Amino acid sequence: MFRLLITDPISEKGIELLSREPDIQVDNQPDISYDELLQVVEHYDAIITRSRTPVTAELIDRAKNLKVIGRAGVGVDNVDIERASLRGILVVNTPGANTIGATELTINHMLSVMRNAHMAHQSIIDGRWDRKKFMGRELYGKTLGIIGLGNIGSQVAIRAKAFGMKVMAYDPYIPKEKADRLGVKLMDNLHEMLKQIDVLTIHAPLTHETRNMITKKEFELMKDGVVLINCARGGIVNEEDLLWALEVGKLSGVGLDVFSKEPPPIEFVEKLKKFPNVSLSPHIGANTYESQENVAVIVAQQVIKALRGMTVEYV
Numbered sequence: 001m002f003r004l005l006i007t008d009p010i011s012e013k014g015i016e017l018l019s020r021e022p023d024i025q026v027d028n029q030p031d032i033s034y035d036e037l038l039q040v041v042e043h044y045d046a047i048i049t050r051s052r053t054p055v056t057a058e059l060i061d062r063a064k065n066l067k068v069i070g071r072a073g074v075g076v077d078n079v080d081i082e083r084a085s086l087r088g089i090l091v092v093n094t095p096g097a098n099t100i101g102a103t104e105l106t107i108n109h110m111l112s113v114m115r116n117a118h119m120a121h122q123s124i125i126d127g128r129w130d131r132k133k134f135m136g137r138e139l140y141g142k143t144l145g146i147i148g149l150g151n152i153g154s155q156v157a158i159r160a161k162a163f164g165m166k167v168m169a170y171d172p173y174i175p176k177e178k179a180d181r182l183g184v185k186l187m188d189n190l191h192e193m194l195k196q197i198d199v200l201t202i203h204a205p206l207t208h209e210t211r212n213m214i215t216k217k218e219f220e221l222m223k224d225g226v227v228l229i230n231c232a233r234g235g236i237v238n239e240e241d242l243l244w245a246l247e248v249g250k251l252s253g254v255g256l257d258v259f260s261k262e263p264p265p266i267e268f269v270e271k272l273k274k275f276p277n278v279s280l281s282p283h284i285g286a287n288t289y290e291s292q293e294n295v296a297v298i299v300a301q302q303v304i305k306a307l308r309g310m311t312v313e314y315v
């Protein structure tokens with residue numbers, strides 16, 4: 001009998017699939033704390049996590065029976081892959097499964113910031129009716145810069161083009177033909193792209209290459225009044241430098257779904273509050289019913305295959 005622990009909330013569809021397997025005992029503890037997990041992890045053959053659970057070297061070392069870590073989502077930055085590999089533990093994820101959820105939240109933040117929609121909503125709630133205050137800007141005719149033209153970046157590009165935006169991308173790992181097919185101008189120099197854009201959106205994983213990719217130096221290259229959207233990972237944009245860019249007007253608005261520490265420290269939130277044109281959400285890019293069903297079903301299938309020693313698609 002295999003024992004499997006689910007450490008984060010995932011859709012019932014995935015749990016049902018796993019529970020149908022006669023030789024897998026499913027333990028669903030979506031609120032388990034890291035300390036509790038450390039105490040029990042040795043009893044499990046498989047765990048399924050989202051981004052809430054840090055799968056550290058310490059945890060992996062205690063997981064004497066662990067054979068597979070299922071990451072219900074794309075980003076594996078919360079898993080110590082190196083330590084898992086050293087211990088012969090397979091790490092599987094679900095690329096593509098929540099692409100549309102993350103894409104649509106990106107467009108949501110972009111529109112919200114350009115049109116002050118979040119502020120306009122709050123003004124009515126606060127009992128005000130001030131139409132003059134909420135003059136916005138249109139996406140039409142503006143230039144969008146995308147960092148990372150993978151699944152999500154590509155879908156954002158398609159939608160941005162439908163809005164009449166010019167789209168540029170920086171992604172050293174994708175072929176020019178792919179960008180051409182999408183009608184996106186692929187830039188081989190990030191700094192060159194930053195000088196030309198009106199809106200910047202990030203769709204790259206957090207790696208040693210992308211950590212602090214956007215700092216004061218990069219903001220200084222941008223035109224005044226650029227809008228920044230980050231629904232990828234905190235840590236890619238330096239948060240102190242982001243506050244500076246808002247302060248000096250390099251950024252006229254920001255949409256953030258992710259933070260370098262989640263939840264973000266209250267001090268950082270207090271500083272962000274000074275700038276009304278900041279639209280925030282608590283890492284909900286993948287939180288649609290559709291994306292969560294996809295993610296849970298795919299991660300369940302992958303983990304079942306891995307436990308049976310079969311080939312898995314996403315490692």
Ligand code: MLT
Pocket residue numbers: 050051052072073074075076098283285286287
């Ligand atoms: C992802 O990496 O796919 C998401 O950030 C997953 C999540 O919401 O946990």
